[in-house]
Amino acid sequence: MPARRPAARAKSAIPQLDWRSPQPAPMVLVSGPEEVCAERAIAAVRDYLRAEDASLEVSDLRADDYESGTLMGLTSPSLFGEPRLVRVTGGEKMSDAFLAEALSYLEHPQDGATVVLRHTGATVRGKKLLDAIRAATGTAVEVPCVAVKRDGDRYDFAAGEFQAARKKVAPAALRALTQAFADDLTELAAACQQLISDVPGDVTAEIVQRYYGGRVETTAFTVADTAIAGRYGDALLALRHALDSGADPVPLVAAVAMKLRTMARVAGRRGSSAALAAEIGMKDWQVDRARRDLSGWNEESLGRAIQATARADAEVKGGSRDAVFALERMITVIATRAPFGG
Template sequence: MAPPARRPPARKPAGKAAASKIRQLSWRNPEPAPIVLVSGPEEVCAERAIAGLREYLRAEDPSLEVTDIRADDYTAGTLLGVTSPSLFGEPRLVRVSGVEKCSDTFLAEAISYLEHPQEGATVVLRHTGSSVRGKKLLDAIRAGTGGGVEVACPAVKRDSDRYDFAAGEFAAARKRIAAPALRALVSAFADDLTELAAACQQLIADVPDDITEAIVTRYYGGRVETSAFAVADTAIAGRYGEALLALRQALASGSDPVPMVAAIASKLRTMARVAGHRESSSALAGRLGLKDWQIDRARRDLMGWNETSLGMAIQAAARADAEVKGGSRDAVFAVERLVTVIATRQPFGS
């Protein structure tokens, strides 16, 4: 089997990674190197990157030897042992997890290994960024010691990031999905990127033609109808009865009040950012780091709202956020009160 074509180097992203002296690669298009640093908290992206490296190397040579070791439960001499050439000279892929909590022994041996990487070996170091442990090793890699590359996997938190993630899943599979279908799918899995990725892959595998909103509804209608964003949409539109019904359906299906309040607060914040701006959707989207459709949706949502009612709703969301995270004994009541304030646009109990 012919190996995949080598891709051109990716541009270095702005910020901290831009100061690095090594190439920055997309997790969707990883390439092997003596050292591959997979950094950042987004586990779905990291898993894809590491799996992609394995596929790349196995396509080049099916005799690839794959070894997994843990940096936090490390036995001295292991790294050099598993990277050393075998009798028949097969290529080696060594996947190292837990670098953010590595032992002193691993740290010392890994830094030493950078000075003399083994020929034919690809060492993948997974660091989630949850601690500064291993910083000396990361700094050495980013300085160019060892001939490494970095695959950044930053957290996917914003709606626009999740939308881009899902759009990328279909683009990578060369599968067309209608914009309303993509928005519905992202809204249905707004609180779990792993589930969103799985849903995208299921649609890609199961649906031979273009993916429409009706198909998404058929597969994930229950999730779409009871998602946090469905609750937020009906409340913001002032449909109080529908909002309470959607809230109770969401809670009955196992939705957690914490991401539900977060989703509602996110939509309110977007409305506040968009309110009062008259520039075009594309211009405002570029300035605020949003998508055109998010600007258009926020402007529709703002109909019937004013500065006072929007400010009151944002304050209610902040209160509910604190309460569902432990500030109250009744998280469900906290969400219901928030929905009431938003849907009625009045203080609770008035």
């Protein structure tokens, strides 16, 4: 029996905006499965509104865990008339109560309010609302965040990262990056940001080769992730594979250090990911990832790991004759969360 085809998407009558440069409207639909792009788009809408008025009030709610009246309450004018931004997640699992109230709101949006609805498209839940939004000319815009799967799409994504940072990058460097990060757009984005922040001049193919050469996957991040997760044996195996593949110890340590620094900036802070990201100058997805990475860590073990990484950084840059031992000691401290030899 042939597989059932998904229902065809209704033709949209509203503007379709690029996720890198969206503009606000009373209702902004951020659709599609690519989470990195969606998070960037939502953050860009927030930044746009905040640049217009620093008193912007930002609220978050979930469409799948919704209490009746919340949407109207958050969008209603405040005493001093500050603009409001309401970010709604979980649209693909929205409750009946949210569906009904969002449809009603779409007909009579509040002045000075912007509602951003995130819907991954993983289900057809809320199709009636999506169709209504896509027909609401003059009231809504859509920011499609389609899956980035093809090599050409990943190349364009990476090129956009450098262009947004006004950083020159060679085409050969972009090709090498997209080949090294073929399966994970989040890691590709992180690698681009690392090169943007670490490399003082233009990013060349030689620099990318130095950081990520000899790997099909992001070996440096694989080493960092497995060590931070406490998987000691896997981390040592990943380290050995990275070195055997020709990875340079210096960028390998840099990848570990970058993750630990991010964890340290997020550790102990409360509040939503979006609010914290705005406060410390990070992206929402970076805060979420750091919070996941912090599971099982405490202030003492994190401080010890940062010190071990700083020592390894100095040693692989000429402070020791045995860079491999320096790396193994760093991985041991991080993965075991205990002093070396302890």
